[in-house]
Amino acid sequence: MQIKKSLPEAVVRRLPGYHRYLCDLCRLGTRRISSQELAKLMGLTASQIRQDFNSFGGVGQQGYGYNTDELRDRIAELLGLGRSFSLILVGAGNIGQALIKYAHFAELGLHIVAAFDTSPRVVEQNIGGIVVKPIEELTAHLAHGGVDIAIVAVPAPVAQDTANLLIDAGITALWNFAPVDLQVPPHVHVVNVHMLDSLLVLLFRMNAAEK
Amino acid sequence: MQIKKSLPEAVVRRLPGYHRYLCDLCRLGTRRISSQELAKLMGLTASQIRQDFNSFGGVGQQGYGYNTDELRDRIAELLGLGRSFSLILVGAGNIGQALIKYAHFAELGLHIVAAFDTSPRVVEQNIGGIVVKPIEELTAHLAHGGVDIAIVAVPAPVAQDTANLLIDAGITALWNFAPVDLQVPPHVHVVNVHMLDSLLVLLFRMNAAEK
DNA sequence: TACTGTATGTGAACTTTTTAACAATTGATT
C-alpha cells in the first residue's frame, strides 16, 4: 500500500477530530480501538474511518484494531505537531482577548507571543500576561522572524488591510476570525473561523425541520 | 422531522457566505451582480454559483445577472432570518464573555437574553449588560419558553452534561464551542465551532506545503 | 500447532459535488 502524497481534503478536515479523540482515549488509558468503536464515538461510519486511516498508510492490525498511541502519533505527525509554534494576534478586542486567555493552545505547542491593536484603549494593557503593542510596531516585530501564524481578529472593514500588512511582513499563515474572505497570494495559507456562518447553518436546519 | 425541500448539504454550507456578501453589496448600493463577479469576489466558480442559486429556484435574469436585494432576501428567507431569535449562554468564561459582547448578532436578529455559569467568580457579575445567573436557575428560566438556541461554552469535561441539562429543559438547538462532539437525540440540532480544529487544518497545510 | 472469531485493508458500487459546455433569453445598440 502506497502512502499518498496529498490526502483527500475530506480526510484532512477530519484529522483534527481524530487527533482529539485519540488523545482523549490515550489519556483514559485505552490502548486499542476498533474502527467500529471509534465510529460510534465520533458519529462516523467504521468504513469511512478505515478508508481514512488507510489513505495515510495502514496503521491497524487485522483482527485487533488500532493502537491508540501509534495512531495518535501518526496523525500528530501528519498535522506537523512535532514542534512548537509561535503565533501573533492582531486585534485585541473581545475575541482576541478571549483567544489570548484560551487555555488549550499550549497543549498543542501553540503559543501566542505578541498582540497588536490600534485602539489606545487596549494598547499597553496587559491581557493574560501579554502587553498589547501598537500596530505600528508589527512590521518591526516580524522582521526578526520566528513567527509562524498570525491571528486576524480585527473588525471586518480592516481585515483585508491587516492581512496585506502581515503578508508584506512575511507571514504565510493566517487564522482569520473576521467575517470576510481574505484575498491572498497563493503561497499564503488561510483558514477562516466564520462563527456566525455556522450559527446561520443552525438556523437553516431549525427552519427546514419545521416544515 | 421532515425536511422541507432539502437543499444539498454543500449548498447549505455556502448559504451564509452568500448572505454575507449580498448584504455587503446591497449596503454598497450594488443593484445587480453576475455569477462571474460574485465568483471572483467569493473565490468560487461562476458555474458553482449558478448551480447553487438554481437549486433553490432561479432568481436570476438571463443576460442580466442577479438582483442583489431580491437574492439576499431569498437567501435570508431560506435561512429563516425573518424573525428575532433568543439565545442563552451557558458558560461565561473567556469565550462566553466575548460572545456576549460580540456586536454582530443583533444585525441578524439574534439576541443573547441570559447567561449562566457555575463559578462564583462570574455569577452575579454584569457582563456586557447581562447579569450571569447560577446554573441552578437554568431549568426554571427555560420553563417559560421563548428561547430558541443555547450556546454551550463550558469546559469540555462538562459539555455533555450541560447539553443533557439543556435538552431536558426543552432546548432543541445547540451552538457548541466545547471541543467535544455532543451526543444528542435526533430532534436536537447541533453545530460545532471547533476553533482549534481549524487551526490544526492550517498547520497541516503549512506542513504539507513544506514537502 | 491448529482453530476460531474478529477487525482490517481494499476494490467496487454508489452518491454527492464540482466543472464544463452551450442553448436560450434578455438588455442594449444602431
Add this chain to the structure above:
DNA sequence: AATCAATTGTTAAAAAGTTCACATACAGTA
C-alpha cells in the same frame, strides 16, 4: 426592428467522497 453581447438555466461529464462487501490476516485459545 434587428442584431449583438452578456449572462443565465440546464444538461452532461468528471471528480471527490462515502458506503458496501468480503477476502485476508492476525490475536487469542486450547
